[in-house]
Amino acid sequence: xxxxxxxxxxxxxxxxxPLVVVHIAVIFYATRHGMxxxxxxxxxxxxxxxxxxxxxxxxxxxxxxSIGVRNVLSEWTPLNERSVDxxxxxxxxxxxxxxxxxxxxxxxx
Amino acid sequence: MIGRAAKHRDSxxxxxxxxxxxxxxxxxxxxxxxxxxLGLALESEARLESFLxxxxxxxxxxxxxxxxxxxxxxxxxGLRILVIENFxxxxxxxxxxxxxxxxxxxxxxxxxxxxx
Numbered sequence: 001x002x003x004x005x006x007x008x009x010x011x012x013x014x015x016x017x018p019l020v021v022v023h024i025a026v027i028f029y030a031t032r033h034g035m036x037x038x039x040x041x042x043x044x045x046x047x048x049x050x051x052x053x054x055x056x057x058x059x060x061x062x063x064x065x066s067i068g069v070r071n072v073l074s075e076w077t078p079l080n081e082r083s084v085d086x087x088x089x090x091x092x093x094x095x096x097x098x099x100x101x102x103x104x105x106x107x108x109x
Numbered sequence: 110m111i112g113r114a115a116k117h118r119d120s121x122x123x124x125x126x127x128x129x130x131x132x133x134x135x136x137x138x139x140x141x142x143x144x145x146x147l148g149l150a151l152e153s154e155a156r157l158e159s160f161l162x163x164x165x166x167x168x169x170x171x172x173x174x175x176x177x178x179x180x181x182x183x184x185x186x187g188l189r190i191l192v193i194e195n196f197x198x199x200x201x202x203x204x205x206x207x208x209x210x211x212x213x214x215x216x217x218x219x220x221x222x223x224x225x
Contacts, residue, residue, distance in 0.1 A: 010191065010194070013187050013190075013191060014191060017184065017187065017188060017191075020180065020184045021184070024177070024180065024181065024184075024216065027177065027220070028219070028220065028223060031220075031223050031224055032223070034165075035161050035164075036158060036161060037150065037154045037155070037157035037158035037161055038154060038158070040157075041150060041154055041157070058144075061140065065133070065136070065137045065140065068133045068134075068137065069134070069137055072130065072133075072134055091137070094141060095140055095141065095144070098140075098141050098144035098145060098148065099140070099144050101144065101148050101151070102143075102144040102145075102146075102147035102148045103147075104151070105147055105148045105149070105150040105151040106147055106150050
């Protein structure tokens with residue numbers, strides 16, 4: 001892993017640490033009486049705060065996870081560096097697109 | 110020879126590093142599925158509700174409990190790495206790694222009690 005990727009990996013980890021704590025709290029809160037779509041969407045639809053929170057979370061995790069997957073592929077598979085980079089970029093883009101689509105699905109009124 | 114080469118794998122810190130990597134990999138595999146599930150709300154609230162009722166199965170709940178454990182373990186393992194890299198070295202890293210595993214198990218157990 002080069003220095004630039006290392007810094008992105010650590011910076012996104014630092015950004016996500018408090019977000020993960022809040023997300024775990026949300027998971028516990030959301031499951032207090034069993035989870036229902038109506039319950040979830042009533043909290044999230046039209047909420048700029050949740051849109052910003054999960055938008056930031058998805059952006060950070062897309063970068064963080066793609067660099068992590070790159071490290072694993074580079075160290076545990078025989079793939080050459082170009083293929084590893086291509087896989088990591090593809091995975092990061094898939095996460096970003098699906099993640100932002102999921103945020104839109106739950107916050108758009 | 111093999112025994113000597115693999116001796117480091119008995120170390121709590123080697124296990125902690127492996128748990129961090131494997132939990133990260135598991136979360137990376139889970140995330141696209143998680144996002145696709147939430148994306149069902151784009152079709153309709155009923156479509157998301159139907160998926161959530163499917164996820165009431167005990168096996169799915171067991172998988173969710175495992176994910177909560179891995180999520181917490183990855184968070185705590187990551188915090189330990191950030192602290193090691195950015196602050197003065199502190200002894201007792203093996204104890205901290207063990208504490209992280211114990212805390213993750215407690216959070217996962219609390220989730221188990223909540224969903225079953």
